[in-house]
Amino acid sequence: MEALPAVDETYDVPTSFGTVRVYRFDGPGGRPVVLLPGRNASTPMWADNLPGLLAHRTVFAADLLGEPGLSVQQRPIAGAEDQAQWFGEMLDGLALGGPHLMGVSFGGWAAANFAVRRPGRASSLTLLDPAMTFAPIAFRMLLASIPMGVPGAPERYRRWVLRWISGGAELDEYDPVAALIDSGTRDYVLRQPVPARFTDDQLRSLDVPVLALLAGRSVIHDARRAAETARKLLPRGRVEVWPEASHAISGEYPTEIAAGASTFWSEFSPG
Template sequence: MGDVGRFRSEVARAHYLGVYRECLAALPSYAESFDVPTAFGEVRGYRFDGPSGGRPVVLLPGRNASTPMWAANLPALLHHRTVFTVDLLGEPGLSVQQRPLTGAEDQARWMGDVVAGLGLDSAHLMGVSFGGWTACNYAIRQPGRVASLALLDPVMTFARIPIRTMLAVAPMGLPGVPESLRRRVLRWISGGADVDDSVPEARLIAAGTADFVLSQSMPTLFTDDQLRTLDVPVLALIAGRSVIHDAEVATTRARNLLPHGEIELWAEASHAISGECADEIDERVRRFWDKVDDLDGLDSPNMF
């Protein structure tokens, strides 16, 4: 199969899927699951039904995460939107990569295959960390089906990853790394929050780093010209205590370059912003999506 993301062994796969399924069971009930064929493998997606009216939302998780990481966000979002979730290709989850991803164009291509395969003519995309980069990359290269972007502390989107962060996370994907070290790094990334087994999302990410082998290139930082040509509304929530970029630099660059951007620096948030600020995010993205739909004159049922 070449250089593709894969589980380390059948034992590792069984362990991860046990954690995944336990965490998935704690989410609101989904209406349907999908295995969408793409040029690079099959992508697992889920549909969670909310009230009719307005465009649906597609959620993209961060690195080493998957659909169950949205446990804190889904209940509130479903009060006003139908939501699709996606397990990123080449990452831990139920998506199955079959061909190597060689760069940003390939990432946009599989994402485009998924949006088309889900039957979405126009959708709001919300991604956290690497999921934010994935959403932005898709909108830059294939903007036709994107209504808006909500980016939660996106990595390698508005500023580079600091060297100290790259050095800290580098051992996470190596076999035999002590679990205590994995937890310590995850705690640092999460701004000091507890990441023991009592936190399902933390257990899911820890299992992903231990059980799965990533095999894809580092996401590339978008150029000034690429960001200037991003012709969709963008809500970017930058975590002030994030370790994945300089938050001030990211905020300033996004404000200077995005033609339709609403950029906010949330000073007290860490890179674990999606979970620690779930209520605030729900309120903010709801207003953002409603405004985008109102400007487009959208008052029809969900468009899928």
């Protein structure tokens, strides 16, 4: 957290499924942005992104309920409807009406899931290589991830998987974000259902502008296939494939993401 800009306010928002930790970072006026991290991560993963985003908007960063972080899950989350329920209750508790949502990986799925199941509640979606949204999880990713969920998985194997997901980048044990994600995979046991991929009809039903930035070197899905699906089904979609990006796109291209999202919000979304 010390690597992030100063937090202006911290919230612990009660919901039907537990208490959600949210941080507010004040930026210029306009409709605020809610950030949703990927699996096994929490708010500090946005350290590189926040300075650029805060040049354009006020940002709320949430630790997803049921993931590593300072949110506290108190009831089982049974499926996609429960995910949308607690998320909507969190927005109500923050008195946020129609924010922009930005999510990476599983956080992208969570943003899309909320928009699918709660029409009219979000102003736009910015999805950074979202998992299980426009294409299924790649079979090789499924095979690689199975041992990661087993307590006591060898440290060497876990680090290999994290390096593979990040496009081969070596993990710096002194980098706090890398250490955070490494700890999330090692020390936290997930008790959540596997996200269900959206149907074609659900994607067609999305009533908000969607900016989908897909990583050309992603190992979680076929980026080209995902882009074809998104372009075909999203009523108001802007879909880009960034050829050199890995699934760690948010940390690889923070400046470009902030600039592209700001333009998108100004051109295609109210406020």
